[in-house]
Amino acid sequence: MRRSAAPSQLQGNSLKKPKFVPPGRSNPSLNEEITEVNLDIKLLEGAASNAFLQAENDSGVCSSNLLPTKGKTREINNENNYSGKCFEASAVTTLDSPPLVHLAHKEVTEFMGQEEESDSLIKYFNVVWCKPSKKKHKKWEGDAILIVKGRSFTLKDLEGKDIGRGIGYKFKELEKIEEGQTLMIAGKEIEIMGIIPPDDFNSGRCFQLGGGSPATPSSQAARKCFSNPFKSVCKPSSKENRQNGSQNCKPRHDPHAPNSLVMPRPDKNHQWMFNKNHFPLVDVVIDPHLVYHLRPHQKEGIKFLYETVMGMRMNGRCGAILADEMGLGKTLQCISLIWTLQCQGPYGGKPVIKKTLIVTPGSLVNNWRKEFQKWLGSERIKVFTVDQDHKVDEFIKSTFYSVLIISYEMLLRSLDQIKNVKFDLLICDEGHRLKNSAIKTTTALISLSCEKRIILTGTPVQNDLQEFFALIDFVNPGILGSLSSYRKIYEEPIIMSREPSASEEEKKLGERRAAELTCLTGVFILRRTQEVINKYLPPKIENVVFCRPGALQIELYQKLLNSQAVRFCLQGLLENSSHLICIGALKKLCNHPCLLFNSIKEKEHNSTCDENEERSLYEGLLRVFPADYNPLLFTEKESGKLQVLSKLLAVIHGLRPTEKVVLVSNYTQTLNILQEVCKRHGYAYTRLDGQTPISQRQQIVDGFNSKYSSDFIFLLSSKAGGVGLNLIGGSHLILYDIDWNPATDIQAMSRVWRDGQKHSVYIYRLLTTGTIEEKIYQRQISKQNLSGAVVDVTKTSEHTQFSVEELKNLFTLHESSHCITHDLLDCTCTTGKDHTDDSSEKFAMSGHCQLDPHHQKSNSLKPLSMSQLKQWKHFSGDDLNLTDPFLKGIRENVSFFFQNITNQATAM
Ligand SMILES: Nc1ncnc2c1ncn2[C@@H]1O[C@H](COP(=O)(O)OP(=O)(O)OP(=O)(O)O)[C@@H](O)[C@H]1O
Ligand SMILES: [Mg+2]
Structure with a gap:
């Protein structure tokens, strides 16, 4: 888009130009209510017919013009400056500027009669605006979008807020608007910068970057983000230095060696921005030592991270979200990036970063250290982990370390010291905790000046689009505009379009906005699902076990x-x-x-x-x-699930004496009971919950994973230690209870089926038949509200609000059902209902129901949907054809099973 003089005129009057904010820079001063963008089309459609009614109620309308008279232009002006004033447009023509059109008067009487002007006449324009002046060089105050329909127009700023509106112009004048033209409307002088295709308006794209594509540096702030990423590392050099530098400018590793992994070269634009000293371009090549271990998706992931933090993917925006599903090796991808950027760079080979800050949940601090050690040994990178005996001070005083690993809790305590260190790269592991921008941790991290920010998360957004905004805004501040404009432009239309009552128009708008949001953020978000490592993993046998109370x-x-x-x-x-x-x-x-x-x-x-x-x-x-x-x-038989659990442990111990079990609950008191069961049966166990000191956690994990460990059971509190842990020492995982949020359960279930696992993995999810546990499970699998809208946006944790109907359902016990979840599936098989031997045989022969044959079975870790569950094998507890030895062993107290096998071909 041609932007004429506007950006250059921004300098020196910052107070007046808050709205000239490209990639939707936030404008905190803007408190006025924003007109709903998603209703624009409607508004415009209604504008003609409602014009007079609106005018009567609009404080901005000149009262003397309330009833438009022949020969007068009616102006509706929302700006405070002009509020209540009737702006009589006058011709303002300058010598050099294109001729200014004075939008002239209309015939009111004609107006009402000409509503038949069709929808297709809606036109959209990028404009810049300023107060009317005769000056040759205008002081443009902001970008705006002009929407013209027939005789009416709306002027919106880039936050979606109406800044001017009018009706009744001569059709001809609005129709002939073209690029470069200057107009006087709504008390503002505007210059038409370009035409916006309707699609760009409907998708909301035109509100970003003033209509420019993400890859085009089209605005001042976008350019500002190009602040030299190397400034701390690559000092501006003298000619002499440059020459010396050039002599050493060879790639660190051979880019032509077989299997070499070479990072993409920066393009001309990037070179122009960041290589002012004209250092020679040098290939950045990943250390072959690492490449040897990398999976294909990890190689891609490293390229993605490299390009993103280098500002090569989006105008110098340096933030990334690596949202790979759990167990895909996000840690290794980051370690590879750190090691590469610390030693290399594309300009003269100069390293891009010196110091990296990794913030992670307490239980993973030592896991990070171990991963550095595992992939790079102890000599290449010096890593400092903060704990009770090793304080941040030590890191600051020493020049020895380049990487600081700290827990979120410790970060808050040591924030002042950390702020004094210049970090070039910030990695937030399990970064979905930053989804709330008001919490201390987020504000603390935002306060760090580091531009290159990476969020790692296996569960990117668990709740809603506002949380999604917080994550995006953390890594690339301002990219989606202010929260209020984001809500108007994206969130509200997307949510509205998913309401059952949404009109076709709302649905379409919501879809387009969702698509645009995905497109805009997709540049710096990468998510791969578990499928990409399935082939490296052993089979996974997942069971949902319905236990009779x-x-x-x-x-x-x-x-x-x-x-x-x-x-x-x-x-x-x-x-x-x-x-x-x-x-x-x-x-x-x-x-x-x-x-x-x-x-x-x-x-x-x-x-x-x-x-x-x-x-x-x-x-x-x-x-x-x-x-x-x-x-x-307490006795085991008092609880259906405990009885099944006890049998299950015995069966596993009997059939696979060398294999181990991870036993998960959300509650410490329940873990106490499970621990007591271990004691009673003489099973060796270890335990990790919220009370376990952080310093001991990795030790406990390592102990369990070790092949020399005698522990049979790992008791795990999912809330305390569910995320990030590698518990590959266990090959059976039992979820004793269920959480409202499927992400909590998925996180826990992902601890054992991951790289390094040698055995087939068995997951057992225990539910008490006919009770609230089944209802919560159904809620988990049926609630997919926003799923797929942007990333895995799954609105599921709203478990504090229920309608009376929902409560009735929750507070009903279904005593006679074998499995109400199956009853709900509308499955034609007779499994689970009163059935004869015949019917069970029929079911056994078919193996499992295929009511929805077109539905793809997914192994991804997304919450299951009802239709996916239908694809699972299912058996009633008294099914005589049950072949699974583990299920056979526990069937006595079980009314129903669902089972799904991943990687069956290699199933052991
Ligand atoms: N290329 C590889 N070859 C072998 N093992 C690997 C490879 N990449 C990662 N791993 C191992 O896989 C395990 C899981 O990796 P990691 O902890 O980084 O997963 P993650 O993506 O962070 O998952 P989560 O979201 O659960 O934290 C680790 O033990 C890691 O050492
Ligand atoms: Mg991790």
């Missing part, structure tokens, strides 16, 4: 459902979060009745009057327990 559980469950508290919830009589207390009690009961017993006792001893609901929930429950009930002496 014990008699005590059923009785207590019914009592809970009949309690006054639950009844009030269902009648919508309780306003606060008492339904969560009911849900919590049911979940505890599913894990084991003794957990519920403990809660009741606890409430008995220290209840306050505002806990009436909880007491009413528990009323009469103690009588259901045996009189001498001792929670410490």
Whole structure:
């Protein structure tokens, strides 16, 4: 887009130009409400007919012109400067500028009669605007989008906000608008910079970069991002230095060697921006020592990271999100990048970075150190990990280390010191925790001046598009504009288009905006799914096991459902979060009745009057327990799941005595019970939960993974240690309970099926049949709201708000069903229903249902959908044809199984 003098005139009057912000730089001063962009088309369509009604209510309308009179132009002006004033447009012509069209008057009477002007007459233009002046060199104040339909127009700034509107112009004048023309509208002088194709408007692209493509440096701020990335490393050099430099300018490794991995060369534009000293171009070649180990997707990933942090993919924007699914080796890709940039660079071979900061969850600090050691040995890169005995000070004082690895918690504590260090590269591992820009960790990291930022995450966005914005804005600040403009331009249309009541028009707009957002952010986000490493991994056998509840559980469950508290919830009589207390009690009961017993006792001893609901929930429950009930002496048969678990452990131990089990729960109290079961059966175990000191975590993990370890079971709290851990010592993973957020469960399940795993992996997810656990599972697999909109945007964690209908469903026990999840699938097979031997045979022969044969079975770690679940094999617990030896061993207490095998061809 030709931009004439506008950008050059920005200098020196920053206060007045906040809206001249390219790639949607945020404009915090903008508080006014923004007109809904997604309704533009509607607005414009309605504009003609509603014009007079609107005018009457619009404070910006000149009252004397309320009823337009013949020969007068009506102006609607939203700008404060002009508010309430009737702007009489006058011809302002300068010698050099193109002739200014004075938009002239209209015939009001004609106006109403000419509504038939068709939709196809909507036109969009890029413009720059300023206050009217006769000066030759205009002081353009901002970019804007001019939308013209028939006789009406709307002028929007790049945040999507209306900054001017008008109706009633002579059709001819609006029709003949062309590039370079200057107009006076809405009290502003505008220059038409170019025509915007309708697609660019509908996609929202025109609001970014003033209509330029992401790869074109089209604006001031985009150029500003080209701040010399090498300035700290590659000092401006004298002629002499340059010559010396040139002599050493050979690639560090042979770019022509077989299997060499050479990074893409910067293009002319990049060279012009960053190689002012005209150093010779040198190939950046990844150390063959590393290349030897790299998987193909990792080679691609390194190229992607290299190009992104070098500002080669997007106008000097240096932030990247590597969102590969879990276990794809994001750590190795980053280590390769660090090692490369620390030793090499494209201009004269000068290294690009000196110091790197890696921020990671506490339990992974030592895992990073180990990975550096694993791939680069201890001599190449000197890595400093912060812990209680090794403080940031030590790193600062020494010139020995180039990489600082620190936990998020420690970062907050040492922020002041860290701010004093010049880091050239910042890597945030498990960076989805930065999804909230208000939290301390995010603000702390934002405050670091480092431009090259990488977020690593296996679960990029768990909740919503605003969280997605926070991640994007962290790595490439301002790229999506301010939060308010992002909401108007992307979030609202996308969400609106997914509402069942969305009109065709809204649907289309939402789709286009989603596509545009994907396109815009896709330049610096890379996500590969687990499929890419499947072939390097052993088979995975995933089972969902529906466990029959014990008699005590059923009785207590019914009592809970009949309690006054639950009844009030269902009648919508309780306003606060008492339904969560009911849900919590049911979940505890599913894990084991003794957990519920403990809660009741606890409430008995220290209840306050505002806990009436909880007491009413528990009323009469103690009588259901045996009189001498001792929670410490709990039995396995009291809980369906515990009974199955106990059998399962015995079967695994019996059939595969050398294999190990990772046993996961979300609750420490439940882990205590599971630990007690280990003790009772004499199983050697180790445990990692929120209480485990960070310094000990890696040791515990290493111990378990070691082939010399005698531990049979690893007790893991998914919330504390679910992310990032490598637990390949275990080949069986049992999820004892279920979380509302599928990402938590997926994270936990991904700990064992990853690179380095030698055995077939067995995953068991235990659910209590007919209970709330099944409902949560269904919610996990059926809720896909925004999935696929941008990245894996899955809105699932909203578990605090339920409609009465939803609560009714949650608070129902389905005693007679073998598996309500299967009942819901509308599967024609008779498995799980009362069936004869015949029917079970029929099912066994077909292996599994194929109700949806066109649906591709996916091995990716995305939350399952109902239709994917239909593809899984399923068996009732009493299926005589059950061949899986593990399932056979536990079938007695199981009402139903779902099973899915990945990499079956090589299944052992
Ligand atoms: N090319 C490779 N060859 C062999 N092993 C590899 C390779 N790449 C990675 N690994 C190993 O795979 C395991 C998983 O890697 P890593 O921890 O980096 O995964 P990740 O992508 O960070 O997953 P998560 O999202 O769960 O943290 C590690 O033990 C790592 O050493
Ligand atoms: Mg990781």
